[in-house]
Amino acid sequence: MAEQVEPAVLIVGAGPSGLVLALHLRLNNVPVRIIDKQPEFSIGSRATLIQPRTLEQFSLLGITREEIFESGVVAHQMRIYAPPAGTTAVKTFNFQEPLESRPSVPFTQPVTMSQDIFESILRSKLEALGTKVELGVELKSILNIGDEPPVAELHHIKENRTEMLKVPYLVGADGAKGVCRQLFSIPFLGETREADKMKIADVETDGITNEFWHMWGSFATAALDFFIFPSSIDLKHVSSVGLKPLGHGNKFQYQLVGPKVNHEALQTAEDLQNEFWEISGRKDITFKNVTWITTWRGNMRLAQSLQSGRRFLIGDAGHCHSPAGGQGMNTSILDAINLSWKLALVHNHHASPSLLDSYESERLPVIAEMLDLTTALHEKVWENKNGIDSKPPPLEATKEDSTDPMYRPKHFSQIGVNYRGSPIVFDERVSSSQESEGEGSGTSFYHSSTTLQAGDRAPDAELTFTPEIPSLKGPQTLFSFFTPHSHTILIFPGTSSLKSEKFVDFFSAIPWAIAQALVVLPKESEEEIPIISGCQFGKDVAGSAYADYGVGSGAWEHTAVVVRPDGIPGGFAKSVGGLKTYFEKLLGVDGYRMLMSL
Known part of the structure; x- marks a missing residue:
């Protein structure tokens, strides 16, 4: 029987940031435990865009280019369709400006991959190093404060038993709704915009190509009609629906926004199908399988601090923001990598614990600026999605347009962080x-x-x-x-x-x-x-x-x-x-x- 090694780090939350932190620490021979209160691993695409800077980090984690492109694809161009049939493309453009191809930059464009697939890759790498995610284990409290090693009260839900665990370091990676930030007594500054919502689901369909990210509605229908018949369109009563490819097959992320969308009434596959037909006009596109239906709400917040003594926040536990910029998961992963090597040096007695203070001093300015950028983008996008298009799309297909609310400049690749x-x-x-x-x-x-x-x-x-x-x-x-x-x-x-x-x-x-x-x-x-x-x-x-x-x-x-x-x-x-x-x-x-x- 293998000898049990006391963990040096307890990681609460097994999403992308927690898994990357655990994997990076294990590659540094640091013993860890990673827990998640959920009884099963999450399904659903959720975050789907992996930026070039994040892709570069994968080689350090032992994830090969072949593994990336086995399940992921280079981010697709967006294609907007005109009414009423929704079959004529009026604009096709890159969602994000590509980087210049040169030896210093191995990845020039983001990759689209479903988050649950990405997490499964990380778990397999972690398990190969002898560490498994402990499901159904919940952090209930931390019994001491200050600079002493945390004593975590863990509740094993299925066995209904309590475990007391003393560890040198505790990292909260349990998301915006997790308990770590509250237990650390760190304020979460920002705002929730209840009016800004998006209905998201994973759907399968053979009715359209997976070569583009397809969109119908206010960006095409309402704005185009307003350009031609300005007196006939009430732009405050429009909606947009999109299908974003999630890989090489027929699976898409369904995205629905608009001020008049009744999110509470859209609960079933039939509801989503009917709403899609109503907006797109594409009755030829039918959904064979619909899973993971959820509603995203505008929530833009930043923790006042990312560290409290021997306790740290990474990922959405420390910051959450609009998906408009495709930055959330990528920023979370860079949090984890920045912290992990410093924890390893301190754990191995190669550096003073004061080195860990540089985690917050390095990451907080980056996150704050990213939050400002994505919030500005959110306001630009949601303004348009609420029917206030600053300018309509042209009648003929054009190249990329930096003024388009869906366009992202190349620094969103995070190469410049x-x-x-x-x-x-x-x-x-x-x-x-x-x-x-x-x-x-x-x-x-x-x-x-x-x-x-x-x-x-x-x-x-x-x-x-x-x-x-x-x-x-x-x-x-x-x-x-x-x-x-x-x-x-x-x-x-x-x-x-x-x-x-x-x-x-x-x-x-x-x-x-x-x-x-x-x-x-x-x-x-x-x-x-x-x-x-x-x-x-x-x-x-x-x-x-x-x-x-x-x-x-x-x-x-x-x-x-x-x-x-x-x-x-x-x-x-x-x-x-x-x-x-x-x-x-x-x-x-x-x-x-x-x-x-x-």
Whole structure:
């Protein structure tokens, strides 16, 4: 019988954020328990859009590109149909502006995947590491407060028994209606807009192609009619209905909005079918199977804090917002990944517990700005869906239009999310005043600078590894070398000798217990590669790594870029001293010295 290991972290809630946190921690060999009060795993599409930044994180979680596209598809274009038959497309456009295709960006568009499918993939990865979600277990109370380890009172519903569990850390991932935030005594600031509702369901139909996200109603019918016959349309009495493909088959997410929709009366498959026919005019489209019918209500809120001592909030437990921007699940996953590697360092006694304070200082500005953006989009979309279209769609199909209320600019990919203002990032290349100001305009959610800075997202690049890495499957890239349990120190020697003292000195400052090293050679390098224990070499075959990391390739250039386990360059060092400074900021002086003595 396997020996029971006491958990270091109790995770309450087994949605995407809780599962990602659990998986990331287990990949760091941190013992966890993850509980959910529901008796069965949830079904239903719910959140469906996985942004490029989130897709990049999947490789760290052991989720392959093949697994992603086995169940998911690149987000479809939206197609709006004209009345009365609802068969003529008047506009087709991208829901979100694609990113430019280049080596640094492996995913240029979001992927659509049903949330229950995504969760099942995460659970299978977690179970492969020996951890299963405990269903039917509810957090009832926390018996102590302050900085002491939480003592959780758990109720096992089926057995009707109580368990008292003392853990070093407790993470609330139980959603906006969960108990964790209340038990942490953290206010949930914001508003609920009861008038803003959407009826959502999962339906199956063979009556229409799955190549587009189809929409009928106020965006096409009412606005188009108003453009042609302005006196004949009362725009305050219109509705919209959409069918969004959920994969490769015939399953769609049904979306119904409008000020006159009687949500309480729409409870059955027949109700939804009739409402669809009424708005779309498409009697040829019939639903064979309808599951998971629900009503979404406008709820835009942000927790006053994401941390209370040894207790943390991630995902919807800490913030909830309109689905208009397709940001919710993605932001929740980045919460989990930001917190997990820091918990792992502290649990393994490699860093001071004060490191955990950086979770809130890094994530809260990002979430606050995302909430402002999605709320603004919500107001723009719901204004139109309530019949106040600022401009009607053209009579002929057009390309993308940034003024369309359903259009999303490319920074919604979350590629620009950054922690430039974080207390634990360091850039030896710039002065303290430059570090605080940064280059270019922007925010924690998006920036316009072209020069990579500490706290930004690490770009990908094509490499040829020397020697070959037998365990590496698929393309040889920087991302394929990154791991969730180590910092990766990218050393750019330029054209200087690999035997030079400055180059060799970098290795004396690396805390190997928590880091791995990769020397990135210029594409023109012909120098014989030395054997350095624990170090891998890779040639920048396209030259994009040197360009995108802002590193010169001349003989005078020596730069080390420290990429954190969450794919963020936390430090840029031009010297051994700069490398030490980064790790001392991260781990504390004593923590760094302890690791260097191992």
